[in-house]
Amino acid sequence: MKKITAILLSVTMGLTFIGCNGQTSRNDTGGQPTKSQDLNESKYAPGGEVVGEITVSCYDTISYKNFLDEAAKAFEEKYPGTKVNIETFSQMPDVKSQTVGGKTIMVIGKGEDNAQATDDYINKINTELMSGEGADIIAIDVIPYYKYVDSGQLENLNSYMELDESFQINDYFVNIFNAAKYKEGQYFLPIDYTFDYLSFDSSLFSESEQKPLLENDLFSYEQLIELGQQPYLNVNKVGEKDQVEMFGIFAQELFNKMWKENYNQFIDIEARTVNLNDGDFANLLNKVRDYEDRGYIKQGTKNKLGEASMGAFEKNKLEQYFYKANSSFSLLQFLNKDSKRKFGSTSQGNQENDIIAGQIEGNDGVVPYTYEQAYGLNSNSTNKTTAWAFMKFLASEEMQTSLNLFGIPVNKNALAEKTKLDITGQLFEPAGNELKTTELTSEQLEIYNNYMKVLGELSDRINTFFVQDTTINSIIDKEVENFFNGSKTSEEVTDILQNKIELYLSE
Amino acid sequence: MKSKRFDSTLLFILPGLVGFVIFFIWPFIISLGYAFVDQPVNGVFVGVQNFVDLFRNKAYLKGLMNTLIFMSISIPLNMFLSLGIALLVNKANKHKEAFTLLFLIPLVIPSGSTVFFWKMLFAYDGYLNYILSIVGITKINWLETSYVLFVVVLIFIWKNLGYNMVLILAGLNNIPKEYYEAAYVDGAGRFQCFRHITLINLLPTIILVLIMSIINSFKVFKEIYLITGNYPHSSIYMLQHFMNNMFHSLNYQRLATATSILVLMIAVITQFLFKMERKVSR
Amino acid sequence: MSHKAKEMISYAILVSISLIFIFPLIITVTNSFVTEMEIGLNYTTKLSLFDVLDQVSENFISMNIIPSQFSFGQYKEVLINQPSFIILLMNSIKITVPVVIGNLVISLLSAYAFTIWEWKYKEVLFFVYVIVMLMPLQAVLVPNYIIAEQLNIKESYLAIILPGIFSPFGTFLLRQGLKNMPMEYFEAAQIDGANKIQVLVYIVLPQMKSGIAALTMLTFIEYWNLVEQAIIFIKDYYKEPLSVFLSRIADGNIGVIFAASCIYMFLPFWFLIVGQKNLEKGIELSGIK
Incomplete structure (x- = not known):
């Protein structure tokens, strides 16, 4: 039997040797690099x-x-x-x-x-x-x-x-x-x-309350909530049922946005480190729950009452919120009220009195985008x-x-061209098959200039694309749900997440 | 004369051997080769560095540990259960085929719907907790606490019992009836018959079943992933999770390294089993 | 009397264990006759509007064994409204049947050869057969792809079928079975002047009946459920086997999952019942000749 073991071992060694030869022969076109990173x-x-x-x-x-x-x-x-x-x-x-x-x-x-x-x-x-x-x-x-x-x-x-x-x-x-x-x-x-830009409903703020919103460009969620506290008390009467919320989203959605604004504080993918258990993450969870309890955001969870009816949609269109984080998709529509563009975030509620405030920033002035x-x-x-x-x-x-x-x-150049086509409406209903820019009317030109200016300002502030990992995001999503539905405490959630993500990054 | 006989046997093995070399040996060699390079494409030979790194990898060690724990619980359990049930089924004169089929059901149901079934059963708001809540027991988070190990062992046994049972039944049927007749003539009792004829002659099959159980304990993870995700509760993070995630991360060299260690370990076990078989049959 | 009592007890044990095993099957079969809407209601923890009105705060998943309304809706959906389902089913057959037959022939020849071969190192070779079988799937996917590329069979079923045919499991299984066969059988036959093929057909084959049955069953099931290789080698979705489609169904289309599963299971069942009997009979006949 010993003989067999010996033979097996030598066979395995031999095989590996051949294997390596096969390996190197397949890439001998590139000379002999010392380290494959160079390649x-x-x-x-x-x-x-x-x-x-x-x-x-x-x-x-x-x-x-x-x-x-x-x-x-x-x-x-x-x-x-x-x-x-x-x-x-x-x-x-x-x-x-x-x-x-x-x-x-x-x-x-x-x-x-x-x-x-x-x-x-x-x-x-x-x-x-x-x-x-x-x-x-x-x-x-x-x-x-x-x-x-x-x-x-x-x-x-x-x-x-x-x-x-x-x-x-x-x-x-x-x-x-x-x-x-x-x-x-x-x-x-x-x-x-x-990217997302921030707007606020001017009818809910007094002039002096609007001032800090108009003077600054970048806000964190915490700042916004703070600035909104007084107006919130003015608008909402205690004990009334239908309160005007600060944000028209559910707790888990807000939480998702908030922790992602600070992605690098919690997870550093380049360095393969995760830092969830120093209290900040748990604090954030509790903070969002506190907002929910105070009525700053929508109550309940999205999963439980999935309202998708036209009625709910129409109703939502009339709803007022203090702040809205709008997707850049809707920016032109926002600046051009009689646009022919019909998609965008119309479900964001009543936009009649909205004014653009700027963008939401994370830690260290991070302003992220996605593609x-x-x-x-x-x-x-x-x-x-x-x-x-x-x-x-x-x-x-x-x-x-x-x-x-x-x-x-x-x-x-394409942006300028596309915007013009969008404003004239040709982008969606091209005259003939050719997309050709007709002269803009002075009104249209004003919208164009305004849009390019606002978009330019907002775009220039962008400085980050988070190296995100969908696996990590979905691990967090799944676990955080347990916190917001009440089956786990914030400590339990952060501990589990810390362990899982640490394991993931150490693989 | 002798050389001619040798040739004709070769004809039997040759077709299988040629295909085996092309589709199994060659991939095996290619795969092992990756364990010694630093990246899958245009990799450079790094010697045993991958092995050194692997044994420093926390995730790997955890997976290895959990796999060993899982195997040492589930494989003996599965072995005894399937042997016992195979013996019962073999004794049942009526409906033998019906019972065989019954235990094969878990293998036939498509994994998509078994996964759906187990998820619905063990979910936090699932059927099992519903039954528990009727009895008055508080909900248990089956899949997110250490209970999940039991769930996994249960699913493993549910899925593989039939497989093993079929193999054992085939083994039982292979034992020539003459052996029992001869023993009966010699006046051997039932237990003696079982020990000296059934068990001894079943040994090659038992070894087959043991080796297949080891292999299948890896295969069942397809279902486990689908139920608990790629990053489950830490008590069921297995080698297979590690390997699967390595594949996802394009870290093929680490996957190959982990595989070659695994194969070496199983090779030693297999060697031991074959040795035992030969000793007993002698 | 006591013999009968014993038999009763073993039956009782068998039946009760079987019940646990077929519980998922029962659920699958009965639920395949439930309307899609009822499935939507039962298998969700979302609260419906009625629950909110009734002030129910928690909702459990319910598994009903008896449908509240009997319907063929799911079957109609799967078989008539989704004609692609039949195409996929045919694809599954096209992959599985050649593998089962090819693998059986190759394994039988190899196992027989291993038994009668008098080569010094045959045990070493056999050991290699077993070891290679131990490779986890992820580890061999890439090499398999490289080899399929080299043989230029990358985008055909051959890339899946050929490795299946030469899979060493059959050789291993049948050879372990042959170990019980007394060597005298072969020797006696040889003295009678039978050649090796005659020995294989008339002596080995009948003896291997249940081993062959087990092998075909397990191979069939394994390739019927194959998913990973199909994903990598098949690009056109009308060429995919049904197993791939069903592996994804749990996420989305749960309304028809039960009926689809029932249809999918029917063929292996039919194969296990009818196929096995015919196979065994065939082997017996060939032995008698």
């Missing part, structure tokens, strides 16, 4: 020809797929000899029959946000990438991108952006790009951005020239004016 610092090689086939992979969300399809078609026309494949994650469309007025109709929809499907998508992408393959361009949507950077799967775009002369950095909101850097590298390119779409370049890609050309194309004026791009364009 990631591959530089942009100018003068490559834009030709051949590339693949873009994204998890199938509506915004990505439509935009990419449109871009692929235009790109292939612009560069003959190229082919762009859009690979979305295959998921069965959800066909449902509904009986309406005696008739059965079929409703085809994409399955909702499905945790299992997201997981499957990541598994698939990872298998391809770790095999040294995968799509040339990867949408940074559901994937925890910093892990892809850490394992060398994403190309650092710094040199591309610097050395490629056709890429003019000044055409873009540079602070948006810079905020997205991770370990000083530009590993992905956000091609649009969204709707962002892309990274696979470092295994065999056709980086074309892939980079396509990414540039996505950020070009031509594609940035597309209606399929929902966020604010990062391209300044």
